[in-house]
Amino acid sequence: MVTDYTLITNLVKHLHCIDISQYDVSFLNKSINVRIAETHCNSAKEYEIFIQKNKEEAKILICMLQNSYSDFFRNPITFAVLERIMLPSLILKKKETKHKEIRIWSAASASGQESYSLSILLEELKVTDSYNFNYRIFATDKSEDQIRKAQEGKYSATALNNMNLKRLKQWFTKHGDNYIVKPELKKNIDFSTFDLFSKQLDCPPTSIFGDFDLVICANLLFYYKPKYQKIILEKTTSCLAKGGYIIVGEVERDILIKHHYQELFPQSGIFQKY
Ligand SMILES: C[S@@+](CC[C@H](N)C(=O)[O-])C[C@H]1O[C@@H](n2cnc3c(N)ncnc32)[C@H](O)[C@@H]1O
The missing domain is CATH 3.40.50.150 (Vaccinia Virus protein VP39)
Incomplete structure (x- = not known):
């Protein structure tokens, strides 16, 4: 599903000065879709409203995008x-x-x-x-x-x-x-x-x-x-x-x-x- 998440990325930038539109499109879409499901929203439109009303949600989304997994001798x-x-x-x-x-x-x-x-x-x-x-x-x-x-x-x-x-x-x-x-x-x-x-x-x-x-x-x-x-x-x-x-x-x-x-x-x- 290709959806335009410009409103969401603009909102996150406005709230936290972080430009999440720099992230790879499919990674960004996947992450937003996970948050849509986890917040029980039925659509991207509903999630836009949810993120506007719940300031913490933008932080959760940012955290999810800033993956910091690492391992010793990883490769x-x-x-x-x-x-x-x-x-x-x-x-x-x-x-x-x-x-x-x-x-x-x-x-x-x-x-x-x-x-x-x-x-x-x-x-x-x-x-x-x-x-x-x-x-x-x-x-x-x-x-x-x-x-x-x-x-x-x-x-x-x-x-x-x-x-x-x-x-x-x-x-x-x-x-x-x-x-x-x-x-x-x-x-x-x-x-x-x-x-x-x-x-x-x-x-x-x-x-x-x-x-x-x-x-x-x-x-x-x-x-x-x-x-x-x-x-x-x-x-x-x-x-x-x-x-x-x-x-x-x-x-x-x-x-x-x-x-x-x-x-x-x-x-x-x-x-x-x-
Ligand atoms: C998935 S971890 C990789 C860790 C390690 N290099 C490894 O391969 O196991 C990605 C790291 O990149 C950092 N990172 C993301 N964007 C960055 C940026 N613009 N400048 C510096 N570090 C960044 C994140 O904070 C995160 O800790």
Whole structure:
């Protein structure tokens, strides 16, 4: 069913200054249809009236659209390629050029799982690699709430389903029913809020000059319309160092292929622009 939701998007913008019309059309339609059903409205027209009368409803709809689901080592192929090929070769490159620091931007890091997964891989490589490299991960998200959770680094046992037992014991401390990330894993991560649609800033101010070897911008592009995907891609890749890589989610690979990026390993979601 194709319906014009302009009135609803205008209303949300008016009430909360958030432009939900940036979201991908089918994702937006699906979300609004779920809210129509859950609020027992019989039509889009009825929902328009409902959202006008119930200010909280706009917030619920916004929350639903701002999906912040994440997981440790979310795409196993990406993380396997990172662990076995990409990060060791990046370390070698640093060694050859006598640079010490690997710089990574996790650009939609949600509650931290992505940046902690990267930190685990790099800490483990520090033990096995003779080159004494440093690394810094700039973990950003537009949501203050998500960044607060990421900084806290507290996860339920269910949220850690993808973590093998060895890593769980080495990098987390059990607190009641939850697990807390150990400080060794946090010390090289800078958490801050950053909106990828910012007109003023090109890269997270905490990183000062960008120059990232790797930008991971996973499971975010596909929520937005093509025009906004392009803005995000331009913003993230403009901060890459020469020869740097961009990583996207499994379902977003086609977007990069359309924009003429080349995938380094099949299905890995790891791309370079030539
Ligand atoms: C589905 S989560 C993905 C988390 C993680 N990258 C992963 O792959 O597991 C999407 C995240 O993107 C963030 N986000 C959405 N729009 C954003 C924007 N314009 N700028 C920065 N972050 C944004 C949301 O707050 C949410 O935390």
